[in-house]
Amino acid sequence: MRLYFSGWVAVCLLVTCTLVTPLNSIAHELRPAYLQIEQLDAQRFGITWRVPARGQLRLSLDVQMDRSASPLYPPSGGFNMGVYTERWQIHHPNALSGLSIAIKGLEHTLTDALVRISWLDGREQIQRLMPDRPGFTVKAQEAHSQIALTYFYFGLEHILLGIDHLLFVLVLMLLCGGWRQLLLTITAFTLAHSITLAGAALGHISLPQAPVEAVITLSIVFTASEILAKQRGKRSMAIRFPWLVAFGFGLLHGLGFAGAVTDIGFPQGAVPLALLTFNLGVELGQLVFITIMASLFWALRCTHWRVQQWRFRGRQSIKENWNRDKAAVWITAPLTYTIGGIAFCWCLENILSLFP
Structure with a gap:
């Protein structure tokens, strides 16, 4: 069992090393x-x-x-x-x-x-x-409709192409224990990044972008570690109340969103409209991503469950000890190691960029 799990970790680390550079290049290429x-x-x-x-x-x-x-x-x-x-x-x-x-x-x-x-x-x-x-x-x-449409698509593209933000949403999904907890957590994340985005857009909040990006990647590493701790049976504050983690780090993610529009800014005659539609684009992108990932998780768990039923057919004692929660662990652990590894590499890269 330990050998099998170590194999999964090795595969995840290999995938991490393979993906980090291309993902950074893609994110760079897609900046407007x-x-x-x-x-x-x-x-x-x-x-x-x-x-x-x-x-x-x-x-x-x-x-x-x-x-x-x-x-x-x-x-x-x-x-x-x-x-x-x-x-x-x-x-x-x-x-x-x-x-x-x-x-x-x-x-x-x-x-x-x-x-x-x-x-x-x-x-x-x-x-x-x-x-x-x-x-x-x-x-x-x-017309104001053109401004609204432009910033809506800009927000939608920013979240769907913002790999660091999507990975944070993904680890929040893995940390939550059910749909009710997930809804509360995502709502807290949305509220938090909306607050800091609005504050930055209106000129009330300003922080250097490089440290913000470093802490955003660190938030992914921290949440991934909490997922693994939860699988080992621990009950920390983050595990019991993931919405607190989402709200706290969401404030920093909002500053990350603001960094995408700092140079572009919002039109002086329509700041509320542009800010609202940009946020709506971000939220729609989040909902699309959550829906896709939730559907994928459900399909993987069902497939894994069917495979185990086929493997353990006629061996009732073993089959009874295998349940959907255990199947979820074998899906979650490799994914968590991969996400945490990618985020850790990004975090080191962002920290090193602070020291030219």
């Missing part, structure tokens, strides 16, 4: 690019273009505008904290009305680009460009 255009006077606009980067390499994405916009000086840029940033200014005779903007190379990536335009009269326009729609034409005024 960001184009900010701010009006400086009647016909002059400042441009800021941010592209995901790793070291001195960046995604091959460039901004293209039609000939009605003329650059006032060449772009200047540099690398900093995993982002390549360029800045320049343009002249446009009609305050950008009718200007065509496209992101060259976006169709060859897996990422999106968010475009935010601000005028001196308080108007703002938000556009989400995708590989199958890499360009658009600036309108004189944008």
Whole structure:
């Protein structure tokens, strides 16, 4: 039995080592690019273009505008904290009305680009460009429905592509003892990250992103260790009240969500709308993930139970000692070791990044 379990641990560690680097690369590749255009006077606009980067390499994405916009000086840029940033200014005779903007190379990536335009009269326009729609034409005024839809999809994509947040939700599911406890725990997590996200969006809370990311990965390691302790029969505070863990770490995860929109920000004329729809997108993504994982767990437990019935047929004494809870342990333990191993590697990487 111990040899079999040790084999599972070895397999999990091998999977962990195999997955850590690709997962980090995928998460990096899927970060959105960001184009900010701010009006400086009647016909002059400042441009800021941010592209995901790793070291001195960046995604091959460039901004293209039609000939009605003329650059006032060449772009200047540099690398900093995993982002390549360029800045320049343009002249446009009609305050950008009718200007065509496209992101060259976006169709060859897996990422999106968010475009935010601000005028001196308080108007703002938000556009989400995708590989199958890499360009658009600036309108004189944008409807609030476009802002709502843009931030809703941004929140949905952020949670579904945010592997660290999904892994934390997954370990919370494994820690909970039933649907009622899971509902309370996920509600506490949602409330907590909504509080800190709103505080950060409104400028009331601000923390450096690197330490926040380190603690987020540490929260996954801690919760995974509590799952293993629960399987050994221990009854800690986290095991008895997982909603407390979800709420406490959820406050930090909210700051992680805020980090995704710090550079992009929320439109000044529609902060409540953008914040609400971003949160709704995050919550929908969470519900989709929980539903998929719960269905998968149920299918695996049923399959495992059927396999054991087939193995132990005619051996009543053994079959009676095998139940669905034991089957769940053999599913949960390897998964927990794998998640904890991945999160631990991420935690070390984030901690080391604090010391250049």
